[in-house]
Amino acid sequence: MPVPASNLYPAFNIVRLSHVEYTVSDLADSRKFYADMLGLQVTDEDDKAVYLRAMEERGHHCLILRQAEGGEPCVKYLAYKVYAEDDLDKAEAWFKGKGQPTAWVERPYQGRTLASTDCFGAPIEFYHKMERLAPIHQKYGLYHGVKPLRIDHFNLFSPDVDASVAFYNEMGFRVTEYTEDEESGRLWAAWMHRKGGIHDVAFTNGTGPRLHHTAFWVPTPLNIIDLCDLMSTTGYLSNIERGPGRHGISNAFFLYVLDTDGHRIEIYCSDYQTVDPDLEPIKWDLKDPQRQTLWGAPAPRSWFERGSVFMGLETQEPELKAQPIIAP
Amino acid sequence: MPVPASNLYPAFNIVRLSHVEYTVSDLADSRKFYADMLGLQVTDEDDKAVYLRAMEERGHHCLILRQAEGGEPCVKYLAYKVYAEDDLDKAEAWFKGKGQPTAWVERPYQGRTLASTDCFGAPIEFYHKMERLAPIHQKYGLYHGVKPLRIDHFNLFSPDVDASVAFYNEMGFRVTEYTEDEESGRLWAAWMHRKGGIHDVAFTNGTGPRLHHTAFWVPTPLNIIDLCDLMSTTGYLSNIERGPGRHGISNAFFLYVLDTDGHRIEIYCSDYQTVDPDLEPIKWDLKDPQRQTLWGAPAPRSWFERGSVFMGLETQEPELKAQPIIAP
């Protein structure tokens, strides 16, 4: 049984994923993509960085775009919000206990922020307090683009999904759906949550750690169709990578787009509530193409291969080599 | 400041609202309303009771209809799911400590079930284990009616909303939105959650305790429009009481319908995620008609007055008499 039982009493309490910081090759282009086209709201900006939030969020940012100073655009870190201030100290102790590096870092608009890494070195940060902004979810005059409501999840390539799942399970993430390699009995991919949806973070077997995508939640499939219409007629046609379609896993209606640097964004809706601690993970057969695509065109090769690297982090090849039997 | 600060470490851990048991005057008529028309799935039934679940639920039931044996159709109890088995014992201790009656009751398809009452005597039950059923959320051939996905919340009339909010706050429910009476500084209404949405339970000033409505969550406003089309052409026109429209409070797109006994059901979508423990409650002015109706026709008088009584329970008149200044 490769999926660990839910860890109901983790050492510290993570509420949800919070935000991601990307470096980008042209800040103005990226701002145009995320703010003008996708419809995220700029909450602060200067010539080095742009902070954005989605329409129902009251935290200051769910996405930071930072002008790269040379080198490949990458991910600086993934961030999570914890339940209470002292969960940060509990987290520090836990990471130290695991032999992971820890540091207290300064982040604008955030209170105390703990930086560490996961089991493969991916930089992850934790905070409790972030500057709160006035609600805008009923300022309908501001809605445009895909009308993104909130950040939904991160999806990472992992060189060893069993190891990633074990690590995040200890942090209290619970598996909702997964696939395993029938021969080796090892996990191929897993979706794990804290906040009561299908996932805050997911892992797929592959060269990693790399970030496969960050997802934003929208209310209905029509938002996604509107976005396709908009992107295909405003110069962003080639940024549409996959979809729309429905995933078997998660049941989500999805679209994958690439930003101006190739960072992948999923637009996501219609998954289901997972707050029950005894919710049974759903196992999918790696040979069932409907796990990825309940219906819709097969994913293109790029979707299986491309990912954003973490700043300064070497990636590892996965041991598990068998490719999923799904022809692009 | 009438809204108590969030109680982040309650004595026991409630996950979410779970189910309600209604008595009904004609079980066949009620079954037709909920299963054939609304689209809930029957999971068990005999000549005394019908058990139903919504499409994404894996617990055995979110609604029990029971043939009344005379008397006015009413509510037998409201039920909540707790996080772990020992939360039931912690709950028992807490209720005893509050001087509330407690009993361990037998409920089909459930594990140990604790029965108690809230501060006004409304019967509430708690369990951890319920029989789990196979997922049907991707059996799209079963979807019909309004395509209800899950039970979302209860809404009660309370004779003293401050008292109700204080009681449920101790149980860990957090206020997301509220209105208060400016003169007396007392709460007029409050929305409180455990599961990360606007509410698992809400209270409005009025003769109570009575159940104003039970709500089911649907994915998009079009489901609600489809239901209006269906009800208005299949003999249920007069069962549509209010809506569709959008609430200011909760931002939900809503429809209120009355079942064949007058139990009120809300069909509900597009509220927002509230998992942040430091989410600031939104205060609405009692004189702002957009708090109830961001847009749409005013609510009819029946919507302000009608409610389902709890079995055998006397109601109390509220002290706070001022009516909200919203003409039907």
Place this chain on the structure above:
Amino acid sequence: MPVPASNLYPAFNIVRLSHVEYTVSDLADSRKFYADMLGLQVTDEDDKAVYLRAMEERGHHCLILRQAEGGEPCVKYLAYKVYAEDDLDKAEAWFKGKGQPTAWVERPYQGRTLASTDCFGAPIEFYHKMERLAPIHQKYGLYHGVKPLRIDHFNLFSPDVDASVAFYNEMGFRVTEYTEDEESGRLWAAWMHRKGGIHDVAFTNGTGPRLHHTAFWVPTPLNIIDLCDLMSTTGYLSNIERGPGRHGISNAFFLYVLDTDGHRIEIYCSDYQTVDPDLEPIKWDLKDPQRQTLWGAPAPRSWFERGSVFMGLETQEPELKAQPIIAP
């Protein structure tokens, strides 16, 4: 039988309704309402007038707003497009034959334009050629507001619906749905089309001729819900007069809004195709409230009473006094 048989070979061939010219008390306010908020596209403007078209139209305008030079804002004329250039001459002959006034008038962006009046003096104009503009229906970056696709119909109060229907029937308009007064056997209201939808023009018994509303067609009910959200949070809440809801007659999902001068605009979708020349008109009982409102709140009194007058035209009281038995 009050509904005349379809006149399959009228004296001249009208293709569809085309446009309306309103006078307005503040051109800037009106422009803001129609262009910035509703989402019509400005095709020309100066300090006296603004020309607009909807997203799928290639004719230069479907709406002209003209700064009033004092007096009540009103309607200057309703305009129709004819099939071929010589239909204008046939029309002139037909109107002369009916004893109606005729004139050839200059209208910017139009070819030869015939002005006349209907049987109650309402000014109507006919043209064949209008300046054609490049398609914008796939310029999705321009879509906003309610995303109006095209002008759909005019609705008028008539002091004698039988007379209006007879007159427009001679012009080739065919009745699709109607209500009649059971006692007198006279028509209460009728919907008449040329272009293959429910109507290009409709008449309802009342003080007239006055224009009850002009309608724009949108693709889905969600556009209407989006508009309600937008209007209710950008200062236009009180401009929402009725709806959303579904009409029994026409089956349309509707919303009625009032512009900044009280000219009524219907946002309209989901009627049906009526190109069959032998399509039987559907008769509705005047006592059936579902004819107006298949479901939804009753119409407010203003909706029954308010209308835009035609410039310089006296109105007449209807002979048929019985009010429809539908309480607001």
Place this chain on the structure above:
Amino acid sequence: MPVPASNLYPAFNIVRLSHVEYTVSDLADSRKFYADMLGLQVTDEDDKAVYLRAMEERGHHCLILRQAEGGEPCVKYLAYKVYAEDDLDKAEAWFKGKGQPTAWVERPYQGRTLASTDCFGAPIEFYHKMERLAPIHQKYGLYHGVKPLRIDHFNLFSPDVDASVAFYNEMGFRVTEYTEDEESGRLWAAWMHRKGGIHDVAFTNGTGPRLHHTAFWVPTPLNIIDLCDLMSTTGYLSNIERGPGRHGISNAFFLYVLDTDGHRIEIYCSDYQTVDPDLEPIKWDLKDPQRQTLWGAPAPRSWFERGSVFMGLETQEPELKAQPIIAP
């Protein structure tokens, strides 16, 4: 200029496409596909044939399924409705004048019916009167599947699109959009209408005449997404051939499915109104992949190659061999 000017005064007046008769290898399977799954309504049936209509149609049938008596399932004929009874006689004269065969045939539920063939021998039929059925468009209890509202168009492979367009143009069909081969200046494909939409019939260069697909109109893209969910989970996954996506040409949101014999059905919505007789045809570049797919996955090879043959009719290879430069 390969597109003929609109023929405003054709020899006879066709109102719209009406219906198609398919032969099928297993009548029960086909009935299940069209009635139970897609949601068309059965209006008559015996052990040889099933008649169906869509939800807003009042004519008796838009589709006839007939048990094949051996041989490949095929198309018996395509049928059109004419404006008046004497248009049938005018049509007979016109076809005779063109040297086409003509016959008066008996068709259940229809009045006088003229059978002839188009310029490549495809069997086409014309009638004026068909038995009219009571409206069901407001019987919302009957809606299911994709909720098809009406038949929308036929799409045929033609061995010479210029010839087909010239022939149908003489019958009054007007081109709305088209592509041409830049080198030869010949038409590659054309969309032609009578009823005021993008097309009643379209022709694409290819081995023909064969029927590429018959299309049904649905109100919103969500109907199509619902159908994908339904088909992919009820055993019809492999019947989904292409889509959903949006065509550049026609602007339609589309899905292509194959029935149980491989007859192709398009589910189609959101094209635009084309009643203006001077509507300029839109020309698309054969090298522009957005003409076929404004966005969405490329069409699979089968979509370019597969078609339903006409009963007993030999097909011809097209002269124009250049394939459109769109890689599946």
